[in-house]
Amino acid sequence: MNIIEAMKERRSVRTFDGEGLNPQQVVEIEKAIDESNSPFGGKLCIRLKKFNLKEGYKPSTYGMIKGAEDFFLLGIGSDEASGLSAGYRFEQVVLRAWQLGLGTCWIAATFKGSDFDKGISWPDGEELKVICPVGVAEKPSMKEKFTRLTLGSKNRKPFNDLFFYKDFKTAVPDHNQFREALEMLRVAPSSTNSQPWRALVDGDTVHFYYKPKSPASVLDTGIGICHFHETEKFYGHEGDFSKKVTLRVPRKICDIL
Numbered sequence: 530m531n532i533i534e535a536m537k538e539r540r541s542v543r544t545f546d547g548e549g550l551n552p553q554q555v556v557e558i559e560k561a562i563d564e565s566n567s568p569f570g571g572k573l574c575i576r577l578k579k580f581n582l583k584e585g586y587k588p589s590t591y592g593m594i595k596g597a598e599d600f601f602l603l604g605i606g607s608d609e610a611s612g613l614s615a616g617y618r619f620e621q622v623v624l625r626a627w628q629l630g631l632g633t634c635w636i637a638a639t640f641k642g643s644d645f646d647k648g649i650s651w652p653d654g655e656e657l658k659v660i661c662p663v664g665v666a667e668k669p670s671m672k673e674k675f676t677r678l679t680l681g682s683k684n685r686k687p688f689n690d691l692f693f694y695k696d697f698k699t700a701v702p703d704h705n706q707f708r709e710a711l712e713m714l715r716v717a718p719s720s721t722n723s724q725p726w727r728a729l730v731d732g733d734t735v736h737f738y739y740k741p742k743s744p745a746s747v748l749d750t751g752i753g754i755c756h757f758h759e760t761e762k763f764y765g766h767e768g769d770f771s772k773k774v775t776l777r778v779p780r781k782i783c784d785i786l
C-alpha cells in the first residue's frame with residue numbers, strides 16, 4: 530500500500546483484537562518512530578509502551594478504547610513549534626502503522642494522563658499530551674460507531690471552504706499543481722474532526738493557516754501539513770518550509786507626525 534492509499538483509507542480505530550503487537554510489529558513501529566522527522570523544531574518525545582490487559586490493566590480512556598495493549602505516549606513541549614512537530618511527525622508513524630495493517634487513534638482529550646505515564650519521566654519542558662493505541666482492528670463496538678457518528682468522522686468540509694487561490698474569495702483551479710496534495714490534507718484526521726486548517730495557493734507557494742478551535746488545533750495543523758508534504762514527496766516534488774508570523778494590530782493608536 531502506498532502512502533496516498535494509506536492517507537485515503539486510514540480511519541481512527543478504537544476497538545482492537547486484544548492480542549497486542551508481536552515482536553516483529555514492535556520492531557517495525559520503533560523503526561517508524563526513529564525515521565519520523567519534522568522541519569518545525571520544538572520538543573517532542575514519542576514512546577511505545579505495552580500494558581498487560583491480562584493482568585487486569587484497564588486503560589482509563591473513558592471506556593472509549595477496547596482491546597488495546599500497546600500505546601504511543603507523546604511528551605510535547607508547550608510552544609507552537611512543538612505542537613506542529615508533534616502533529617507532523619507522529620502522523621508519519623500513524624500512516625506507517627496503517628501500511629503495516631495496524632490501526633491507531635490520536636487521543637488528546639479523553640484520557641487520564643497519570644495512568645499512562647506512571648513511572649515515566651519526560652525531558653525538561655515536555656509533558657504527556659497525547660496517547661494513541663496501536664494494534665489490529667476489530668469490528669467497531671457500538672460505542673465506537675456512536676462516537677464516529679456523533680463526530681461526523683466520515684465527513685470532511687468541502688475543498689472550496691478550506692483552500693483558496695491568491696485571495697480568500699477565489700477557488701483553487703481544477704488543474705492547479707497543488708490540488709492533490711491539498712485533497713490529501715483535507716482527508717487528514719483532526720481533533721473532534723474540527724478541520725481547522727486553511728491554505729492559500731499563490732504561484733509556487735502555499736500559505737498554511739489554522740483557525741484555533743482548541744489547544745489541539747496546532748497538532749491538527751501539523752497533521753494536515755504532513756499529509757500535504759507526504760503527497761508532494763510521493764510525486765517527487767521538492768520544496769522548502771518557511772515560517773512567517775503575521776502580527777495584526779487591532780486598532781490604530783496614534784500617528785507620529
Ligand SMILES: Cc1cc2nc3c(=O)[nH]c(=O)nc-3n(C[C@H](O)[C@H](O)[C@H](O)COP(=O)(O)O)c2cc1C
Pocket residue numbers: 539540541542593634635636637638639640676680681682683717718719720721722745748749752
Ligand atoms: C489531535 C487529535 C486528537 C484527538 N483526540 C481524540 C480523543 O480524545 N478521543 C477520540 O475518541 N478521538 C480523538 N481523535 C480522533 C478524531 O475524532 C478523528 O480523527 C476524527 O473524528 C476523524 O475521524 P477519522 O480519524 O476516522 O478520519 C483525535 C484526533 C486528533 C487528530
